Amino acid sequence: MFSYYFGLALHSLRRNVALTSLIVIAIGVGIAASTCALSMFRAYTADPIPQKSSQLFVPHIDSLSPEYRERGDKLPLHLTYQDARALLAQHLAKRQAPMYFTGSTLAPPNPRLHPFQVLVRATGADFFALFDVPFQYGAAWSATDDEARAEVVVLGSQLNERLFGRVNSIGRTVHLGTRDFRVVGVLDAWAPSPRFYEASNAMQGRVEDLFIPFGSAIDQHLPPWDNMACPPFSSGPSQWDAFLASECVWVRLWVQLPTAGDVQRYRRALDGYADEQTRSGRYHWPIRTALLNVGALLADEQPVPTEVRLYGLISLGFLLVCLLNAMALMLARFMTQSAEVGVRRALGARRIDVFLQCLAETAVIGLVGGLLGIGLCALGLAGIRSIVGGATVAFVYADRVDLSIAVLAALVSTLFAGLYPTWRAMQVQPAWQLKIN
Amino acid sequence: MLNMSRLSKIYRTQVIETHALREFSIHVREGEFVALTGPSGSGKTTFLTIAGLLEEFSSGDYMLDGTNVRGMTDSQRSRLRNQKIGFIFQAFNLIPDLNVANNIDVPLRYRRFSAAERRRRITESLERVGLSARARHYPAELSGGQQQRVAIARALAGSPRLLLADEPTGNLDTQMARGVIELIEELHRDGATIVMVTHDPALAARAQREVHLVDGQVVDLDPQPLAAMEARVGL
Numbered sequence: 279m280f281s282y283y284f285g286l287a288l289h290s291l292r293r294n295v296a297l298t299s300l301i302v303i304a305i306g307v308g309i310a311a312s313t314c315a316l317s318m319f320r321a322y323t324a325d326p327i328p329q330k331s332s333q334l335f336v337p338h339i340d341s342l343s344p345e346y347r348e349r350g351d352k353l354p355l356h357l358t359y360q361d362a363r364a365l366l367a368q369h370l371a372k373r374q375a376p377m378y379f380t381g382s383t384l385a386p387p388n389p390r391l392h393p394f395q396v397l398v399r400a401t402g403a404d405f406f407a408l409f410d411v412p413f414q415y416g417a418a419w420s421a422t423d424d425e426a427r428a429e430v431v432v433l434g435s436q437l438n439e440r441l442f443g444r445v446n447s448i449g450r451t452v453h454l455g456t457r458d459f460r461v462v463g464v465l466d467a468w469a470p471s472p473r474f475y476e477a478s479n480a481m482q483g484r485v486e487d488l489f490i491p492f493g494s495a496i497d498q499h500l501p502p503w504d505n506m507a508c509p510p511f512s513s514g515p516s517q518w519d520a521f522l523a524s525e526c527v528w529v530r531l532w533v534q535l536p537t538a539g540d541v542q543r544y545r546r547a548l549d550g551y552a553d554e555q556t557r558s559g560r561y562h563w564p565i566r567t568a569l570l571n572v573g574a575l576l577a578d579e580q581p582v583p584t585e586v587r588l589y590g591l592i593s594l595g596f597l598l599v600c601l602l603n604a605m606a607l608m609l610a611r612f613m614t615q616s617a618e619v620g621v622r623r624a625l626g627a628r629r630i631d632v633f634l635q636c637l638a639e640t641a642v643i644g645l646v647g648g649l650l651g652i653g654l655c656a657l658g659l660a661g662i663r664s665i666v667g668g669a670t671v672a673f674v675y676a677d678r679v680d681l682s683i684a685v686l687a688a689l690v691s692t693l694f695a696g697l698y699p700t701w702r703a704m705q706v707q708p709a710w711q712l713k714i715n
Numbered sequence: 716m717l718n719m720s721r722l723s724k725i726y727r728t729q730v731i732e733t734h735a736l737r738e739f740s741i742h743v744r745e746g747e748f749v750a751l752t753g754p755s756g757s758g759k760t761t762f763l764t765i766a767g768l769l770e771e772f773s774s775g776d777y778m779l780d781g782t783n784v785r786g787m788t789d790s791q792r793s794r795l796r797n798q799k800i801g802f803i804f805q806a807f808n809l810i811p812d813l814n815v816a817n818n819i820d821v822p823l824r825y826r827r828f829s830a831a832e833r834r835r836r837i838t839e840s841l842e843r844v845g846l847s848a849r850a851r852h853y854p855a856e857l858s859g860g861q862q863q864r865v866a867i868a869r870a871l872a873g874s875p876r877l878l879l880a881d882e883p884t885g886n887l888d889t890q891m892a893r894g895v896i897e898l899i900e901e902l903h904r905d906g907a908t909i910v911m912v913t914h915d916p917a918l919a920a921r922a923q924r925e926v927h928l929v930d931g932q933v934v935d936l937d938p939q940p941l942a943a944m945e946a947r948v949g950l
Contacts (some may be wrong), residue, residue, distance in 0.1 A: 279824070279827075282824055289812055289813075290812070395921055516726075538741055617808075617809050620808075621808045621810060621821075622821060622825075623793070624767065624795020624796070624802050624808070624824040625796075625797065625802070625821050625825065625869070626793055626794070626796055626798075626822050626825040626826065626873075627793065627825050628789065628790045628793040628825075629789055629790070629796070630790070631793075631825060648748070658824075707769075707770075708764075708769045709764035709769040709770040
């Protein structure tokens with residue numbers, strides 16, 4: 279019988295094209311707005327590395343003098359170079375990688391091409407294993423390379439293509455800054471969403487063009503380009519060495535702690551280190567530490583912007599208005615079908631038969647509205663990307679989950695909106711309808 | 716077949732009570748062809764909707780083919796209506812978006828017949844009204860007389876025990892009306908029980924028995940002796 283109702287529903291859609299189109303558009307627009315909002319919300323709140331996010335942590339130490347804190351009472355986002363080195367030297371984690379964001383000038387191997395600026399992440403060999411970064415060619419450099427501060431580089435896939443074409447460039451060299459770096463790996467497509475390992479305004483969501491060993495970047499005096507808070511420091515014979523010895527916070531340390539025991543151990547060590555620094559007279563304020571996992575870090579560093587929350591609320595309200603419109607239109611639609619309902623009832627249809635027939639019609643309208651909503655949402659997201667520009671919202675897209683939710687939401691909300699009109703259709707008194715006719 | 720005893724129907728609003736049927740009694744035997752006549756507002760249509768289980772009554776009793784319909788749920792009445800009653804309306808009441816075959820299919824769907832059974836019944840009923848060639852036509856493509864024949868085919872397709880006709884020729888010109896009434900008479904000769912509501916005396920005269928309604932009450936019965944009528948219908 280359901281196929282009969284479904285067939286009637288399809289038939290019915292063609293009966294009053296204008297009214298049907300209005301209902302479908304009302305639902306489609308509402309679903310599109312809310313799906314766009316959902317996609318943006320998910321882009322900000324999604325777990326970018328679900329397979330191991332519970333094992334990845336960033337240690338924080340309240341090492342910045344209160345008068346230089348830019349985040350109020352919150353802990354600094356980064357560590358000093360000295361603190362990062364000290365924690366690394368304890369080897370308390372299964373994997374650990376220091377990192378900072380910088381940049382340099384790269385001279386292409388082809389002399390006809392002009393040098394250009396590249397975004398660089400200086401980090402440790404463990405970075406790639408920590409974050410399950412995929413490789414197209416080669417692999418990460420080794421721990422030995424880290425210790426030796428080797429001049430090796432892992433290229434992003436786009437930069438590799440720009441420099442060498444779509445070929446395996448392992449063993450080739452690139453001239454970065456003043457030195458040659460040997461290519462040891464080329465990344466495959468990798469765009470964690472959001473780019474969780476470091477919030478950086480300068481990055482605007484992009485993954486860096488290339489990766490070099492942390493020590494090598496230090497040797498090259500590549501300064502941090504972003505995410506730095508820095509109290510004044512006296513410069514000695516070398517400005518760079520003074521910077522490294524200063525209380526400036528600019529290094530992020532990621533550690534992998536697979537078990538709860540590992541986390542406890544690391545937390546104790548972190549607290550112990552902070553206490554030791556306090557005892558040495560380094561801090562004149564009550565010291566605090568924190569070990570934040572991916573979720574906590576994202577909530578702290580990349581909270582959902584107020585505009586996105588506001589847009590979400592507005593779009594939900596808009597969906598409600600659209601559904602109310604759809605409900606009114608469906609009511610009108612079903613009322614125009616009263617005569618047919620009366621005839622069907624006279625021919626033996628029970629109220630439940632009328633209910634199911636109207637429900638099937640509502641479901642078909644909801645499905646079509648949902649599909650329209652997906653199309654409009656795709657256009658909307660493309661519009662958002664083109665208007666906002668850059669990569670800030672490059673990660674805002676509707677994935678399969680969003681689309682499934684959109685269709686399901688269209689179905690459920692349309693069925694919900696159709697309940698009252700359907701109930702009214704059920705109440706049609708066949709006797710009255712037939713008397714009227 | 717149809718037995719109403721002291722049946723009343725009162726429509727109530729906050730300020731007024733309208734007695735559509737008052738202590739109305741009628742007994743229609745199997746195979747009978749009864750015409751119900753009366754002026755406008757006399758309660759003819761109310762009788763038809765109650766007889767067709769489309770409306771509930773206020774008091775009295777109603778037995779349809781041996782089943783007491785008092786107190787039945789809407790669902791039970793729908794099922795009984797679907798199985799026992801065929802309607803022929805003045806305005807045909809065909810569904811304009813469905814073709815002839817699909818219109819006839821409507822009551823059969825609610826009867827849960829198999830696809831093969833529905834096809835067989837549609838074919839047979841269309842043959843019966845002489846419209847086999849019009850199965851794929853839409854109502855708008857047919858004349859008024861043909862549309863009423865389709866409505867009759869739809870009423871017949873479920874093999875109902877009782878045919879209820881409401882002014883079946885009211886919307887037809889004389890020639891088409893003649894064809895339709897001849898078809899109804901033919902159905903009667905084949906054994907169908909028919910109750911026809913009409914205000915047309917000439918049409919009522921074609922029935923075996925005429926029941927006249929005024930203000931919801933039977934005022935005049937066909938003087939024809941019951942025995943003679945029974946002999947005519949072979950009881």
